Amino acid sequence: MTSMLAMHRFKLTGLLIMANTGLLLHLLAGEIKPVAGWDWLDIAGEGGSAILLLTWLGLLLKSRPAGYVTNLLFMGLACLFFSLFMDSVDEFVALPDAVTWDGWLESGPMPIGFILMTLGIFHWHQEQLAINEQMRNRERLFREHRQFDKLTPLGDANYLRTQLQLALGEAADKCQPVSLIMLDMDAFSRINREYGQAEGDRLLQVLTQLLLLNLRQHDLLCRLAGDRFVVILPHTGERQAQILAAELGDAVRSLAYKSSRHGERIELSASVVALMARDDATETLLQRLNIAMARAKQSLTVRYG
Numbered sequence: 001m002t003s004m005l006a007m008h009r010f011k012l013t014g015l016l017i018m019a020n021t022g023l024l025l026h027l028l029a030g031e032i033k034p035v036a037g038w039d040w041l042d043i044a045g046e047g048g049s050a051i052l053l054l055t056w057l058g059l060l061l062k063s064r065p066a067g068y069v070t071n072l073l074f075m076g077l078a079c080l081f082f083s084l085f086m087d088s089v090d091e092f093v094a095l096p097d098a099v100t101w102d103g104w105l106e107s108g109p110m111p112i113g114f115i116l117m118t119l120g121i122f123h124w125h126q127e128q129l130a131i132n133e134q135m136r137n138r139e140r141l142f143r144e145h146r147q148f149d150k151l152t153p154l155g156d157a158n159y160l161r162t163q164l165q166l167a168l169g170e171a172a173d174k175c176q177p178v179s180l181i182m183l184d185m186d187a188f189s190r191i192n193r194e195y196g197q198a199e200g201d202r203l204l205q206v207l208t209q210l211l212l213l214n215l216r217q218h219d220l221l222c223r224l225a226g227d228r229f230v231v232i233l234p235h236t237g238e239r240q241a242q243i244l245a246a247e248l249g250d251a252v253r254s255l256a257y258k259s260s261r262h263g264e265r266i267e268l269s270a271s272v273v274a275l276m277a278r279d280d281a282t283e284t285l286l287q288r289l290n291i292a293m294a295r296a297k298q299s300l301t302v303r304y305g
Contacts, residue, residue, distance in 0.1 A: 030095035072120030079113030160222035179241035238276035245274035
């Protein structure tokens with residue numbers, strides 16, 4: 001819990017500064033009301049709602065990594081919290097009639113918060129639909145084959161070979177192309193060495209979800225070994241496979257992954273290659289793919305070594 005919240009400490013700090021700034025403005029411009037003038041019903045309703053929103057914020061930040069959807073949900077909840085917090089402060093501080101900005105502080109953030117929350121929930125829903133569709137296929141296959149990786153919800157190397165053989169047979173019968181993508185993380189051993197194996201395992205789990213979100217429903221992602229993944233692309237020619245491979249590489253580079261220990265961003269990149277089957281046997285096709293990856297890794301070493 002602490003490590004996940006630490007990733008969002010700047011968001012929480014910003015919200016704390018905004019809330020205290022609003023409180024300070026009220027104290028400077030007005031006077032504290034006597035206890036007899038407090039409306040306890042409004043205090044309980046507005047203050048209790050603000051506390052609940054703050055609790056929701058904590059649960060959100062505890063359970064989600066940094067990203068676009070998380071930012072939308074956080075900003076929406078933060079606007080709603082700020083609006084209700086200002087309403088609560090107004091119950092304790094009396095402002096002169098000439099002051100009008102308090103109405104903007106109390107009511108202005110509310111509609112903005114609802115809009116941001118709606119956008120965040122919509123994108124969250126789309127995100128879950130994509131993951132659920134991928135996982136539904138894997139749950140069915142898990143019951144049938146039991147050949148899945150222990151760390152990620154993906155098929156292992158043996159399952160990859162079985163499904164690739166089926167895909168090649170189906171492609172030959174229907175005269176349809178089938179392609180493969182191989183993705184291998186760059187300098188993954190350094191992450192294990194500097195941050196520990198637990199961090200490396202966590203990264204592989206996050207990476208799995210990222211790749212699933214960037215694949216089509218009929219694509220099949222498997223973990224070949226270690227930090228190396230293979231995607232089977234039915235009905236896909238080499239040109240389209242190369243486009244999809246480039247998109248996966250861009251997605252990895254754009255991932256704002258934060259370490260669980262100190263919350264610092266870990267820069268990521270991956271070598272990605274794609275090729276189309278050309279009357280290959282399963283092992284021959286995988287061998288071609290491994291050779292293409294070895295050349296890509298060699299080119300990376302020459303460029304940065």
